[in-house]
Amino acid sequence: xxxxxxxxxxxISFAAAAQKPTSISPNQPSWLSLGPQITFPSGSxxxxxxxxxxxxxxxxxxxxxxxLNNPNADIITTQNIASPNARYITFxxxxxxxxxxxxxLKISVDKVNKxxxxxxxxxxxxxxxxxxxxxxxxxxxxxxxxxxxxxYNIKKVWVYNIDAGVPAYQVNCQKFDGSRDEELxxxxxxxxxxxxxxxxxxKYPDSLVTMYVFYxxxxxxxxxxxxxxxxxxxxxxxxTTGDTFPNTNNDSNSKALDSQMIPRxxxxxxxxxxxxxxxxxxxxxxxxxxPYAPQYPEATYSKTPVFHFNxxxxxxxxxxxxxxxxxxxxxxxxxxxxxxxxxxxxxxPSGFTDDVSQFYPPSGGHAGIIYFGMGGEPDAEDQDxxxxxxxxxxSYAACHDCSSTGNERQALDEGTADYFAASNSKSISTxxxxxxxxxxxxxxxxxxxxxxxxxxxxxxxxxxTNSEIHFVGQLWSSxxxxxxxxxxxxxxxxxxxETLYSMAGGITMPQAAKLFxxxxxxxxxxxxxxxxxxxxxxxxxxxESYLAVTPQNSQIWYKITTSYFSTANKVFFDFGLPQTGTxxxxxxxxxxxxxxxxxxxxxxxxxxPPIAAGIYVLGVNTEGLQKSFKLLK
Ligand SMILES: [Zn+2]
Numbered sequence: 001x002x003x004x005x006x007x008x009x010x011x012i013s014f015a016a017a018a019q020k021p022t023s024i025s026p027n028q029p030s031w032l033s034l035g036p037q038i039t040f041p042s043g044s045x046x047x048x049x050x051x052x053x054x055x056x057x058x059x060x061x062x063x064x065x066x067x068l069n070n071p072n073a074d075i076i077t078t079q080n081i082a083s084p085n086a087r088y089i090t091f092x093x094x095x096x097x098x099x100x101x102x103x104x105l106k107i108s109v110d111k112v113n114k115x116x117x118x119x120x121x122x123x124x125x126x127x128x129x130x131x132x133x134x135x136x137x138x139x140x141x142x143x144x145x146x147x148x149x150x151x152y153n154i155k156k157v158w159v160y161n162i163d164a165g166v167p168a169y170q171v172n173c174q175k176f177d178g179s180r181d182e183e184l185x186x187x188x189x190x191x192x193x194x195x196x197x198x199x200x201x202x203k204y205p206d207s208l209v210t211m212y213v214f215y216x217x218x219x220x221x222x223x224x225x226x227x228x229x230x231x232x233x234x235x236x237x238x239x240t241t242g243d244t245f246p247n248t249n250n251d252s253n254s255k256a257l258d259s260q261m262i263p264r265x266x267x268x269x270x271x272x273x274x275x276x277x278x279x280x281x282x283x284x285x286x287x288x289x290x291p292y293a294p295q296y297p298e299a300t301y302s303k304t305p306v307f308h309f310n311x312x313x314x315x316x317x318x319x320x321x322x323x324x325x326x327x328x329x330x331x332x333x334x335x336x337x338x339x340x341x342x343x344x345x346x347x348x349p350s351g352f353t354d355d356v357s358q359f360y361p362p363s364g365g366h367a368g369i370i371y372f373g374m375g376g377e378p379d380a381e382d383q384d385x386x387x388x389x390x391x392x393x394x395s396y397a398a399c400h401d402c403s404s405t406g407n408e409r410q411a412l413d414e415g416t417a418d419y420f421a422a423s424n425s426k427s428i429s430t431x432x433x434x435x436x437x438x439x440x441x442x443x444x445x446x447x448x449x450x451x452x453x454x455x456x457x458x459x460x461x462x463x464x465t466n467s468e469i470h471f472v473g474q475l476w477s478s479x480x481x482x483x484x485x486x487x488x489x490x491x492x493x494x495x496x497x498e499t500l501y502s503m504a505g506g507i508t509m510p511q512a513a514k515l516f517x518x519x520x521x522x523x524x525x526x527x528x529x530x531x532x533x534x535x536x537x538x539x540x541x542x543x544e545s546y547l548a549v550t551p552q553n554s555q556i557w558y559k560i561t562t563s564y565f566s567t568a569n570k571v572f573f574d575f576g577l578p579q580t581g582t583x584x585x586x587x588x589x590x591x592x593x594x595x596x597x598x599x600x601x602x603x604x605x606x607x608x609p610p611i612a613a614g615i616y617v618l619g620v621n622t623e624g625l626q627k628s629f630k631l632l633k
């Protein structure tokens with residue numbers, strides 16, 4: 001979600017519930033809101049296949065998590081997903097076979113099954129009576145209690161209480177038009193005790209076309225602030241709230257804005273051999289929520305491989321969203337994360353009337369939907385918005401049930417979504433890169449001016465003055481952009497994507513910072529440990545002591561290129577951190593031929609004098625690398 005905070009976790013009816021003996025005690029929400037434990041144990045799991053690893057993970061957790069010692073406690077797998085670098089297996093705790101609501105255990109292992117992290121939130125059930133069971137639910141009573149849904153999914157769960165499990169029903173309810181997507185917990189008397197809003201194989205051939213899009217938004221490409229001739233000043237009144245917004249359909253300024261469209265290549269599907277349509281294996285556009293036609297009368301297509309529409313057409317918004325999401329997917333492909341969220345979701349380019357866009361995770365009737373707001377400057381016209389929203393989907397795909405619990409965890413999702421929007425924008429143009437939503441965030445009547453990914457606030461002090469998740473998220477996006485500036489887009493993006501898999505519900509920013517460092521060690525062997533740690537310490541996510549600790553493996557990341565040695569007597573080195581030291585070339589008898597001093601450099605060109613054909617040894621001696629390389633001439 002871009003702007004307004006939804007009420008994600010809503011506790012209601014506690015006063016009423018507390019009067020009944022089988023209900024939850026008033027301390028219940030405090031257990032649910034507790035964060036998980038996170039540890040980084042050494043050790044490995046046994047097993048080759050995915051199934052063997054799950055069994056081995058179960059055995060490991062039973063051995064190491066005290067709450068699971070009780071013979072009535074067990075765990076069931078809820079997600080088992082592999083990133084390009086690691087495997088992440090998630091479980092829930094059960095009591096007598098039924099899930100305990102709010103528990104989770106997650107273990108991650110690297111490619112050689114070495115344990116990376118264990119995150120757990122379990123309940124101690126030693127006091128729970130074992131002669132108990134959850135009665136079967138009465139579907140009719142549940143429907144009466146929760147109201148109309150198109151799709152119900154009901155399961156028996158225990159709600160945690162130290163003295164006894166409270167029998168309850170977990171109901172997931174969706175309406176296909178997207179107006180309801182909720183998880184509700186009802187006690188056995190059908191009182192709602194918790195309510196939470198939750199946010200195919202591809203069949204057509206595809207083809208490369210040209211799309212005229214804002215890249216990434218009209219102000220950045222024009223290198224202009226929000227002012228004439230690009231701004232839109234007349235007002236538009238929301239039919240739902242009566243609020244007024246700048247009207248974007250009054251296009252006296254349309255020539256200036258249209259001139260900011262840039263032709264970009266992108267792949268689309270080909271239907272019936274004659275139409276190019278805005279659909280691919282990752283995204284399809286549908287008119288799912290109000291307002292319906294005539295604002296969105298029909299699917300946008302083209303009979304030629306060029307999509308060029310005026311800004312005042314719905315087709316332009318359609319192609320902007322399609323382009324931004326497909327562009328994000330292309331980047332994922334380029335950096336080796338194609339497998340993340342590799343299925344089709346729906347987008348509704350004219351979802352809600354006001355200036356809000358939101359991702360709804362998959363449920364019963366759909367695989368995930370993003371609605372885009374129409375108020376102010378339409379959200380779709382700013383690539384930052386679809387990039388932000390699609391990141392929420394990727395976060396969901398990497399870790400289900402993960403980003404809806406805990407204020408800081410939600411803030412981490414918003415900050416991560418802002419980070420990827422900024423990472424994309426800044427790779428296109430550095431103009432005004434600090435601002436997220438450069439175009440959309442100019443809604444004066446809605447008091448919406450976008451966000452920054454270059455704030456100076458620090459954790460945890462900032463949370464005392466502002467706990468709103470989107471603003472807290474700026475701490476995370478700003479720290480990541482500082483790291484981006486030093487180690488580059490590709491590395492920072494990859495480490496963050498890996499970290500998405502490793503996260504869990506309820507985690508804090510310091511815990512996420514540790515997981516981010518773990519991802520760096522998984523992907524780059526701690527090459528950027530100091531850089532990342534430096535900015536996380538400065539931001540207050542990690543204590544100063546982190547900078548004093550020498551990484552366990554002091555050898556830094558490097559890349560050697562020897563292919564020019566035989567022809568040009570040159571060897572190239574790239575280091576993860578700038579190095580100081582000496583490069584020395586020896587012949588096969590050990591005689592020194594030449595040496596070269598290196599001073600604070602992360603790219604080294606080593607030059608040998610003219611030498612005869614034969615075998616040589618290059619000794620590298622810097623603070624981060626002491627190693628010999630055999631060279632052939
Ligand atoms: Zn968001």
